[in-house]
Amino acid sequence: MKFVTKLSVLVAISMLASGCVTQKGIDSQERIPPQSNTEQTLPEDKVEDGTLEQEGKGLVEEGDIPAQGALEQDALVQGETVSEPKEQPKRKVGVFINAKKFPSHTHVGTTKFNNFTKEYSYDWQLTSTVFNKLKTAIEHSSSFEVVDVTSKVKGAWQLDFVVKQNENWTFSENQNALRKSLLADGITRIIVIEEAPTVAITECGTYGCSEHESQGFGLFTRSFLGTDHYIASASFDISIENLDRPVDIAAQPLFKELLDDALKNERIEEFIPPKNFDEISDKELAPVKSFVVSYFDRLAATVAQYLSKQ
Template identity: 65%
Template structure:
């Protein structure tokens, strides 16, 4: 009996010892770490895919850039229209009296800036069309006599061979058309009577006056000769119907009904000449508008 009891005690002690080892060895809440195996080949594939995506994106961006460049409008060179203006610096006063002994022509030192005003108006009107550029050709020209590029022979227009060198030089600079405005005498007034008609000329731009037996006429004289020619083909543009009125001396010389007679007929002041200047500038406006209309329709 004692033996059984002792044996039972030994078994119990043995079981307790086993339980302690189990508790001290591994806690129930603890877990054994598991080794994570990473597939290295998968990582390499991802890197290759990223590189391919970048390459595709770059190719697409390049294609978009090329498409944008292709869609950009191509700038067409502007057609150059040359302008040459030959005019005196100051306005003049031409007077025709009852007899030739009363006639005179004089110049007033009033700075009307006629040439620069006309050039500015031509440039502003013509360049409203983005196809044109107006340039001053006076640095290449000695005189208006050099600019007679187109002549008429047997009812046909042809180039003046004597001016071929200058014409080709202007063409090389991109000038295909040219406008020449030269101060020149014009018929300011025509008087007709029993014995026929007589014409009286204005010698230059400014004031023209006519006195006859106590009657005075005051005329604003835009006394200029207008020529417009093509340099790449023989065409006298100014001879076209559109410019007919502008080349008519009657349109260049306008009677100013409201003109106030000057206090000193021999020394007309700049203020007294203001209506004359305004009328001449108005002629420039019509010339510029007509030229712009012609070129814009070409």
């Protein structure tokens, strides 16, 4: 009986212990919260009003996020400046043109009593034409800018800057002030075109040669014992000089032929003389005008070619 009683007690104790463990397991499972399968989202009111939650920083307004421009500005404030290359000022070519408004007619007859020079009242606008041709050709082919210096000087005689002394080119002391003034304005080259007499025709015979001059741009005629010659004349003196160093550009080989009087005067074989030269029309002078303009086309192209290598 004692054995049965002890066995019953042991069984009862074992059952009680098993029940406690089971109850603790159930309780612990009930206390574990269920895992959510959905991602955590920001409250709708925070998304709609443009605010973000940052850990440890609270709410950050959308406008508080620095833009790229603001970052660059901050860099400038802190001394991180970005330097841009400065454009170098253009060098300039000054142009001075001195010519009459109207074309002239120079006639040399058999004797000096037949000689005359007169003007025809046809405005060829040669000064503006020549300037524009130089400006277009030079600025298209080089880095130079062409400017008119007529208002800066009294005459072409002031623009003779480069002279030759002891076989060397040097600057004239007489014009140093004007030269430096032009340089201060960025003018480093000067072109002077001045109407002046040129040799239109040279005649040679038993007793030597004689030269006859055209007195200005326009028509030159020569009559001798019934023989007539008609010549278109671009009768100008032309000077081209450096102002920053003593160089007579016009003396360079490139300009030698162009500045020869023989190339400034050309015989017009197809010229039809009028019955009365006092009544010659602008149309009849058209071949003369065409030659004069074409001469300056060649001059402009040659100057542009030279300056393009400077």
